[in-house]
Amino acid sequence: MSTTSKRLRTLVATGAFATTVALVLAGCGARVGDDTGGGKSSARSCVDTSGSTVKLGFLNSLTGGMAISEKTVSNVLHMAADEINAAGGILGKKIQYVQEDGATDWPTFAEKTEKLLTQDCVGAIFGGWTSSSRKAVKPVVEKHNGLFFYPVQYEGLEASPNIYYTGATTNQQIIPAMDFLASKGVKKLFLAGSDYVFPRTANAIIKLYAAKLGIEIVGEEYVPLDKDDWTTQVAKIKAAKPDFIFNTINGSSNVGFIKAYYDAGLTAATTPIISVSIAEEEAPAMGHEVTGHYASWNYFQSLKTDTNQKFIDSWKAYPKSSGVTSDPMEAAYISLYLYKALVEAAGSFDVDAVNAAAKKNTITFAAPEGTVTLDGENHHISKPGNIGRINASNQFDIVWSSGTFIKPDPFLKGYDWFPANIRDQLVKAAG
Amino acid sequence: MDALISPLLNGSAQGALLLLAALGLSLTFGQMGVINMAHGEFLMIGAFTAYLVQQVIGSSDLSIPVALPVAFVVAGLFGLLLEVSIIRWMYHRPLDTLLVTVGVGLILQQAALQIFPSQGVPVEKPGWLNGQVTVFGYDWPLRQVFTILLATVCVAALSVWLKSTAFGRRIRATVQNRDLAEVTGISTRTVDRLTFFVGSGLAGIAGVAASLIGGTNSQMGTQYIIPAFLVVAAGGIGQLKGTVVAAWAVGVVLSYFAYWTTGSLAQVLAFILVIVFLQLRPQGLFTVRTRSLV
Numbered sequence: 001m002s003t004t005s006k007r008l009r010t011l012v013a014t015g016a017f018a019t020t021v022a023l024v025l026a027g028c029g030a031r032v033g034d035d036t037g038g039g040k041s042s043a044r045s046c047v048d049t050s051g052s053t054v055k056l057g058f059l060n061s062l063t064g065g066m067a068i069s070e071k072t073v074s075n076v077l078h079m080a081a082d083e084i085n086a087a088g089g090i091l092g093k094k095i096q097y098v099q100e101d102g103a104t105d106w107p108t109f110a111e112k113t114e115k116l117l118t119q120d121c122v123g124a125i126f127g128g129w130t131s132s133s134r135k136a137v138k139p140v141v142e143k144h145n146g147l148f149f150y151p152v153q154y155e156g157l158e159a160s161p162n163i164y165y166t167g168a169t170t171n172q173q174i175i176p177a178m179d180f181l182a183s184k185g186v187k188k189l190f191l192a193g194s195d196y197v198f199p200r201t202a203n204a205i206i207k208l209y210a211a212k213l214g215i216e217i218v219g220e221e222y223v224p225l226d227k228d229d230w231t232t233q234v235a236k237i238k239a240a241k242p243d244f245i246f247n248t249i250n251g252s253s254n255v256g257f258i259k260a261y262y263d264a265g266l267t268a269a270t271t272p273i274i275s276v277s278i279a280e281e282e283a284p285a286m287g288h289e290v291t292g293h294y295a296s297w298n299y300f301q302s303l304k305t306d307t308n309q310k311f312i313d314s315w316k317a318y319p320k321s322s323g324v325t326s327d328p329m330e331a332a333y334i335s336l337y338l339y340k341a342l343v344e345a346a347g348s349f350d351v352d353a354v355n356a357a358a359k360k361n362t363i364t365f366a367a368p369e370g371t372v373t374l375d376g377e378n379h380h381i382s383k384p385g386n387i388g389r390i391n392a393s394n395q396f397d398i399v400w401s402s403g404t405f406i407k408p409d410p411f412l413k414g415y416d417w418f419p420a421n422i423r424d425q426l427v428k429a430a431g
Numbered sequence: 432m433d434a435l436i437s438p439l440l441n442g443s444a445q446g447a448l449l450l451l452a453a454l455g456l457s458l459t460f461g462q463m464g465v466i467n468m469a470h471g472e473f474l475m476i477g478a479f480t481a482y483l484v485q486q487v488i489g490s491s492d493l494s495i496p497v498a499l500p501v502a503f504v505v506a507g508l509f510g511l512l513l514e515v516s517i518i519r520w521m522y523h524r525p526l527d528t529l530l531v532t533v534g535v536g537l538i539l540q541q542a543a544l545q546i547f548p549s550q551g552v553p554v555e556k557p558g559w560l561n562g563q564v565t566v567f568g569y570d571w572p573l574r575q576v577f578t579i580l581l582a583t584v585c586v587a588a589l590s591v592w593l594k595s596t597a598f599g600r601r602i603r604a605t606v607q608n609r610d611l612a613e614v615t616g617i618s619t620r621t622v623d624r625l626t627f628f629v630g631s632g633l634a635g636i637a638g639v640a641a642s643l644i645g646g647t648n649s650q651m652g653t654q655y656i657i658p659a660f661l662v663v664a665a666g667g668i669g670q671l672k673g674t675v676v677a678a679w680a681v682g683v684v685l686s687y688f689a690y691w692t693t694g695s696l697a698q699v700l701a702f703i704l705v706i707v708f709l710q711l712r713p714q715g716l717f718t719v720r721t722r723s724l725v
Contacts, residue, residue: 228646287646
């Protein structure tokens with residue numbers, strides 16, 4: 001028996017080793033493809049707009065772990081494309097989209113970007129969710145001078161001539177959240193996050209700003225993105241007795257955090273949580289009511305703007321609808337319309353012409369969150385900072401707002417408490 | 432005091448969940464030698480069963496106790512289907528079984544993604560698990576106590592079943608010497624099927640417990656499968672008591688490391704310890720002595 005089991009264990013090890021080798025080879029394959037692709041004509045020259053259509057690429061994870069979030073983004077992009085086509089298309093050309101599956105695998109994102117740009121010859125690519133997927137796409141769109149529209153709030157510290165960012169950067173989500181906490185008179189804050197680049201960078205910024213605001217950070221805890229069990233960390237949070245918890249946890253790990261939080265007897269009345277990744281879609285999926293907790297976003301379904309009601313109605317009527325709208329969905333919706341506005345301002349689908357049109361700083365779109373303006377230098381958009389409190393129907397009551405639209409400042413150059421050496425360190429660490 | 436007591440109690444509960452996930456494996460891997468990488472997905476099936484039962488019954492107070500036996504049967508039937516359709520053809524090809532069951536796991540994950548909302552589904556904790564008991568000044572969540580009780584009941588039932596019933600004796604006879612068992616009139620096919628049913632069913636029960644701790648979604652099984660295999664290997668293959676001790680030790684060590692360092696570092700440190708332990712003692716904590724030559 002023991003000999004058999006030893007053999008089994010060797011086989012388990014062999015299997016694990018074989019998998020690793022296969023993964024490494026797959027990664028190398030992507031890189032080899034990149035090299036040979038370099039010889040081909042660039043995306044600009046191969047985009048065909050001579051007919052009555054223009055091809056666009058949608059790149060979202062429809063399988064694997066991130067499908068949980070990215071499927072909705074893909075669906076809302078389809079809806080926006082249908083809307084634009086019904087209204088006459090872009091420069092009179094109907095959108096013909098090519099949907100690709102990024103499969104929650106970053107080399108796949110790079111490969112599919114290469115394919116969309118050099119084989120499908122798409123005018124622009126829309127999608128991605130994790131920063132890792134964006135960083136996989138970035139060198140490929142830069143090499144082929146393509147366009148990539150990224151719809152999710154992220155850690156900032158990035159700008160590329162080939163990427164447009166329609167989600168919030170840190171000064172449009174993290175800093176408004178801190179301003180809100182300061183206005184509530186919060187003195188002791190606990191930082192809880194998933195262990196990857198966004199929470200680490202966000203918390204580095206939070207700690208610097210907290211020092212300036214006179215808020216004490218009483219603890220900082222990270223759990224790997226794929227682990228749900230927060231029991232030990234919640235025990236530490238409870239012992240630290242913070243006034244508020246700043247939550248940068250992402251994905252299903254949030255459910256584990258919320259469950260451990262209520263298991264330990266913490267409540268919104270005594271230790272409220274402010275989150276940057278719990279929105280209308282996530283709130284009802286926690287397995288515990290989360291009434292009274294807060295979230296910092298730019299868009300909420302409860303926002304009262306002229307265009308928001310139309311957006312909500314179209315989404316609810318859409319066949320693949322999830323029923324509620326949320327910030328990343330709205331940012332994805334913006335991204336396609338922003339591309340339309342850019343192309344129409346440029347009068348051309350040419351990437352350089354589009355970037356030149358952006359430089360004029362006159363591109364705007366009447367988005368559901370309000371009229372956003374594109375910054376031609378850093379390719380981000382202006383956004384309102386809003387704080388919502390979750391009510392009994394898992395919608396957000398807006399309790400605080402930045403008032404004006406916040407100009408995007410991905411490198412936080414306009415904030416004197418953010419030292420240049422730390423900026424360089426974080427940019428370097430983020431790769 | 433809190434720094435000493437709370438990781439011990441939290442870790443025991445973490446270990447209990449790990450034990451529930453590993454119990455079924457200790458049967459299918461430990462007793463039958465089948466590397467079933469889809470075991471995590473059977474756990475997921477148990478969690479989704481808890482959700483469906485909750486939708487039917489409405490009250491979470493009642494639905495969780497009902498979901499436990501239902502999840503056992505549902506996950507067990509999935510396991511039985513896997514055994515009858517695939518695994519029985521590959522009992523002597525462990526590496527093939529490993530690859531095939533990885534594939535089956537992926538199919539089950541994608542199926543769950545197609546059927547259920549992609550954000551996952553909410554499973555509510557029963558009202559009687561709200562609250563804490565104070566142990567040496569630490570408010571220990573009742574939910575954790577429940578996980579430990581559930582694991583204890585499952586271990587006790589499994590060990591009585593293996594040791595004191597005719598069927599359990601047949602399993603042990605088959606494990607120790609398949610040919611001899613067949614000669615004495617035991618239908619080893621029936622034994623294989625039922626063992627696989629029970630092993631997979633235990634994953635279903637683990638799924639109900641996991642649905643009270645984390646998210647219930649298509650990916651949830653992946654975080655349990657590797658630690659569960661490590662626990663079974665560290666405990667000594669085919670040894671129930673080894674699995675129990677190893678799961679508890681891993682849970683507590685993880686929790687102390689997480690308390691002293693960070694959640695991420697704790698995962699690394701705890702599993703380095705397991706690997707070092709397996710290097711020093713590849714047969715695990717406990718071993719079965721047999722006269723068999725293979």
